[in-house]
Amino acid sequence: EKATALQATTSAGELTDPALPQNDLLYRLFHEDGVRVFDAAPLDNACTCSADKVRGILSTFSAEEIESMAVEGVISVTCQFCSAAYDFPAAAVQG
Ligand SMILES: [Zn+2]
Known part of the structure; x- marks a missing residue:
């Protein structure tokens, strides 16, 4: 304080x-x-996101949640740190 x-x-x-x-x-x-x-x-602009990490996160959601996130069968994820965009077929991330 x-x-x-x-x-x-x-x-x-x-x-x-x-x-x-x-x-x-x-x-x-x-x-x-x-x-x-x-x-x-020195500052370094280096986000550690990757398709594998995003897929891993998506795999923790239920099938219903995956379904609700999908648009025309595709889940689009944009990293909020580096703005990298990842698209996954919903069927590929359903555990
Ligand atoms: Zn990122």
């Missing part, structure tokens, strides 16, 4: 000020409790 309250005092100008290094802002906000900064790690 304290960290949230302190963070809330940050202005948009402080967050976008190129002359204010991130670590300086962290120190400004949290120096009373101590600030520890870890090495930066």
Whole structure:
């Protein structure tokens, strides 16, 4: 709660000020409790979804649920993380 309250005092100008290094802002906000900064790690856009995983998830649904999800005999699944689209014949995923 304290960290949230302190963070809330940050202005948009402080967050976008190129002359204010991130670590300086962290120190400004949290120096009373101590600030520890870890090495930066690059972000990687790598979703781990796959047709096999989606098929595995679908296999946990009942035949009635599979039937209700199918449109013209096809179940379409879109990964909410990477937007990959997968189509399965409903008959192929019914356990
Ligand atoms: Zn994905």
